[in-house]
Amino acid sequence: MPQPAPRRRPLASTLSRGTYPEYRRIAEILRKETVGGALLLLATVAALVWANSPAGPAYTALRDARLGYAPWHLELSVGSWAADGLLALFFFVAGLELKREFVAGDLRRPSAALVPVVAAFGGVAVPALVYVGVNLAAGSDGLKGWAIPTATDIAFALAVLAVISTHLPAALRTFLLTLAVVDDLLAIAIIAFFYSSDLAPAYLLLALVPLSAFGVLVQLRVRAWYLLVPLALATWALVHASGIHATVAGVLLAFTVPVLRSAKNGGPEAGPGLAEIFEHRLRPLSAGVAVPVFAFFSAGVAIGGWDGLVSALQDPVALGIAAALVAGKAAGVFSATWLVAKSQHADLDSDLAWIDLAGLALLTGVGFTVSLLISELSFGPASPHGEHAKAAILAGSVTAALLAAVVLRARNRHYRRVEAAESVATGDADGDGIPDAFERGTAG
Template identity: 60%
Template sequence: MTTPPLRPRLLRRSTWPEVQRVTGALRTETVGGILLLVAAVVAIVWANSPWSEAYAALRDLRVGPASLHLDLTLAQWASDGLLAVFFFVAGVELKREFVVGDLADPAKAALPIAAALCGVALPAVLFAVTSQAVGPVGGDVLRGWAVPTATDIAFALAVLAVINTHLPSALRSFLLTLAVVDDLVAITIIALFYTDHLNVPALLLSLVPLALFGFLVHRRVDRWWLLVPVAFLAWALVHASGIHATVAGVTMGLLVPVRTGPRDGAGRHTLADRFEHRLRPFSAGFAVPVFAFMAAGVTVVGGGLGDALGDPAAIGVVVGLVLGKMLGVFGGTWGFARFTRAELDSDLAWADVFGLSLLAGIGFTVSLLIGELAYGPGSPRDEHIKLAVLAGSLTAAVVATVALRLRNRHYRLLCEAEEVDADHDGVPDVFASPSDRADGGPGR
């Protein structure tokens, strides 16, 4: 009798070096997410206090040289400038994942890509259907179709930190890679669909500093006094071209080499590692929280919330974030399993994927940015969209907390098992091959 072939496993455990890298990245993003939550709460409280005019004055304060068309408000500097750093780090992370990370393996890359794409398509479709069903057809409502498509990894990880949930390593890696692909899709949407005018000469000129930046990083040049002026010039020219300046950030991130080269020297980290080590804490701990502080200050009292509840676009955003993201990510993962006849890894259950899908509905940073691009910063509908993003993200966070609390004991026991290192070689036994284990027994 022939033995039936083994069915492929989804969300298998990553390698120990990959787990270490992901854990370090998630730790930084978790701290940044907590700062993001604090910044958002401070902004909302201030904007609804008797000193709300001071908050508006600070947000609308203009700084920068007018001759270079860079006399921007502080809110614009946060969304166009600081978020460019955030997307630079995302670009580096994206390239690493596809070149040397888990996504370098097409078999592993297919699942998070499929889940991310479904997690973008379903919220967009539900936004369009819901907003047109509850409100009048036409107008600028549909310009916000991309608002509920983004996932805020820092916000999601902050929720995990607050509820003290221990996700299995494979699921944590899946969450991070899903968010990385999600960021790439978001920046592509911004570049293609939210560019109202295009200054072709400025765009062509931006290719010069971008090429120079690429040349320098491939020569392993990491001198900040040389790279920062080149990067700023590229950012300024992309900003002047009409394309959102964050595109410059992700483009430069994709230019950074992620493999070790001869110029790195023996035992040295790659240039991507060094950039991430310097910029990830700044991005997660300063750039994103400052943007959140500038963007989240919406009026809730005095009719603001009631007006938002009657806006078809706002209702579409809430439905897209809470239901669309969950159905898209979970449905994409389940459909991928059915299509490939694969099974979840033995350490996981579909309840884990469901909880992760709910976390994906926590949209904040990029959702707020797309809302501003869709309806104009400070416009009445932009204010409604901000409230909808906050409400949808909060709802998704609460539901995800309930679902993950039910799995908390399972996660905790799994993490404790992963930390066993009987042979004291610095690598948990669960990541070692059967022949390397202290007891010689098979792995889980």
């Protein structure tokens, strides 16, 4: 008698729809980041136009003008103040977001966190290998720039999505945002470990004093800016004086901020915690001021006409960055996600196809803010390699954005249908305030 065929175990779902509160939170963040992305693009264009105009020397003079106080290494150029100071705020917000994701967001579940975290590691490792391969093959002296193409600029990427008007499904938007945040954390770790010099341990130990005081106050749920801001500035100044890049202070401060409300204040169910409150207040300042101002003082590359463009294209540093951003980043994110899914005997959510992930992986090649920062740390703001690196970051990011736009735009009709299914208007039959589509698809 023939035996019945064994029943196949249903495949688990990768990148499935998350919870409704997470969907609403991500949607709010992306709206703010999209506006910041538009300002970032405007600042970049303005810097490029000014630097390549007859008034270019005035731009260079403004960027290189020195301000500040010599002790503690705080006499810096205007461009360095933007990179070391303003980006510390950017990394503070990124640190708040990352901590909240892993403490109270959907990513507190290891099964949900695994895919974007592994994808972020793949998106760092493969571009670095591509860059190193290009420069080793050419016998270049630019190997210290290996980390330049490892970062993803979420604001720039979201500006691209806004331009092409793609209705990206919630699961992919959450994946993109989480991957970019983890990417930023990996970048700051790389900066701390590989791009710190002339370490002064005494200053680093002194930094623990205001950092600890800040941590105690926020754990007591103190919000008084006149207490927290001076402590944060003192931590930043001492970390900067220690030889570790000052943006690391932003992440360290963020990790001390509690995510959940204390029990005496009603616990997690009583409303947003301090991390979410700080993030809500500071994200507009980070996305709307800090990042665009940094971009303005970092993206002003004087191309030098046709000869300058040819010179940049012949530099293995520029070729390695462009290849890593366009091909390496996409290959790293896509292959890491595919390997995780297959190792878990999982498949993509029924709303998605692998071509969607390919388009999103291409979009992660939009490396800008942190890439520009690492290029300055690698080669200095005015060296030939540094100028070529900046030009390659711009060219590679634009190329990756255009390729991603082609793929994602081709799927836009499908995304519109998925978005309609996810919207609040899909119905709430049980009257609990959560759309039925999310109650059916919360598992993830």
